[in-house]
Amino acid sequence: MFTLTRQNALIVLSGIVLLAFFLRLHNAGKYGIYFDEKSTLLISQGVCLEGANQKDVFTKKYFTPQEFWAPKTIADFVEANIRGDIGNSPSYYAVLWAWMEVFGLSDLSMRLPSVLFSTFTVVLLFVFVRRHFKSDSLALVSSGLAAIEPFFVAYSQMARNYSMSFFLTLLATHVFLLIMEQVKQSPHNKPVGLYISYGLIFAISVLSHYLTVTVFLCHGIYALFYLRNRSAWFTLAGTAIIGLGLISLWFIFGGGKYTFQTLAYQAKFYKNIAETNPLGSPFGMILPATIPNITKRAVPIFTDLFIFTNGLGSALIGLRNSALALLLGGVFTFLLHRSLTARTPQRPVWLQVAPTLILIAGMPVYSVVPLRFLVLSAAVPIIYLIVYHVLTKTDSQQKRLVLLMVLLTFVPTFFLLFMAWRSGHTFGITQRYSGFSFPYVCILIAMGLKQLVAIPRGFSLPVAAVLAVQLFFVAELLGHIYDGEQGKYTYFEKPRIENPYWYSAKQLEQQYAQGDTILYPNMKRMIYDEKIDKTYSPVALLDAQLVNVYLPEKATYIQRIDPDERDKIVLVKGNTGQKITIFDLKNVRY
Known part of the structure; x- marks a missing residue:
């Protein structure tokens, strides 16, 4: 052993x-x-x-x-x-x-x-x-x-x-x-x-x-x-x-002396979008900071904090399915509580199968993503097990530490929600701004899992089986992250390609000869506020900058911005005037 x-x-x-x-x-x-x-x-x-x-x-x-x-x-x-x-x-x-x-x-x-x-x-x-x-x-x-x-x-x-x-x-x-x-x-x-x-x-x-x-x-x-x-x-x-x-x-x-000035400007800027064009801005959906809108944005933030509820935010929109799943989870948890607090250790035979039947009872009824709602049902007893572990398996000092873990779990996100309400828009409600909570959430979940192995098998095995289902969803999510297409964390609707600026720089190193000229796109740049954005150039220089970052520091390649091109990096051969497209950046600037 x-x-x-x-x-x-x-x-x-x-x-x-x-x-x-x-x-x-x-x-x-x-x-x-x-x-x-x-x-x-x-x-x-x-x-x-x-x-x-x-x-x-x-x-x-x-x-x-x-x-x-x-x-x-x-x-x-x-x-x-x-x-x-x-x-x-x-x-x-x-x-x-x-x-x-x-x-x-x-x-x-x-x-x-x-x-x-x-x-x-x-x-x-x-x-x-x-x-x-x-x-x-x-x-x-x-x-x-x-x-x-x-x-x-x-x-x-x-x-x-x-x-x-x-x-x-x-x-x-x-x-x-x-x-x-x-x-x-x-x-x-x-x-x-x-x-x-x-x-x-x-x-x-x-x-x-x-x-x-x-x-x-x-x-x-x-x-x-x-x-x-x-x-x-x-x-x-x-x-x-x-x-x-x-x-x-x-x-x-x-x-830092410009931070508060910029934040004040951004608050007004995003609030204006929320009030005038909440669904059609280039920055994504930015809603007015009403209680319903804040709640809608907060739900996936809180569910994704816990690995056993990761991804349930979208499923919770189905209120009837969610209510049934939570009800079944509540019944399961009630039986679990009665079993753990019973005065006699003897448990009826029906308790060996009833918990499993309760968890899966909603599967034929759930109208969409039934496995997601199965996971939601199992989340209720896991939360109970966390609380049970804290109340029965920790001493007074550890209970104090658990309070700190709870504060660190929820305060950063509630701070974001408060700031959103104060600013009048929902743009800043995003997981990364409260990601400091995740280590402490891992500790709380670990307490529940530790307690899971100590409860009767009639309860632990079905919960463990559902956690295995959730582990599949987690593995699927990791696969999307590796494919560069998970919008929740990587912000992309389609997979990215390899770095086009690095590729272009390497191609230019190989193909450039004395007398050649490199042309960069001249894409029109959006200037949102003249006071904040005091850059002198009315056009975007970013493509040229990013290629140059990857070029040799001592190189003397002749380069210029092309006034007639929006997307292509072009090498013009000096001896013939031939134009070679090094890279077309259209739709790959991310």
């Missing part, structure tokens, strides 16, 4: 980490960069979107890669961050710049930090749970869930700040709990190193993504409930003030 010793736990963890790394690395460099990643690429090189800090390059009729790659200053990086990401995530861009200085510039290299941070999150989650919940089995199940969580996998393959922010906020919660533990054990001894670490992680986290403040808000709420040491309060307050001081430097002297 397998015994979960500390050594065996580490062996199992190694397998989980290898699985997590494989799932994140698979196809990570296959597809071309989408718009946010284009911003990431240019910002990390100190290049402003549309060339605001390259006027000396693009105001001339002809330019070269060598001119494009002229050395950049800190001011260039700051301005690129302002124009490309409203001054958000400077710590992430600093990490990415250092990474690519060492490992080179490619799509895979650009995404690898996200792959690694996401994998580190799986490892850190094991450490976190084992340290604070004192359970190797719970730690392994939690990290195993994080390893296969589609949300983590999807964002690990994007060159954006999210995976780094998820790791940092989990690390911050770990250090925060260590501080709370030290204060309880030794009220008069200050863990100075932990306070310093917490303050630094706080500053770096907020500068990796501003919305990480929701995690630290949860820490503050938890401290209000349970911290009764005046000295510790003063020290934590001092730590927060120092951290805010470090962050304020970015808002006073760096790109």
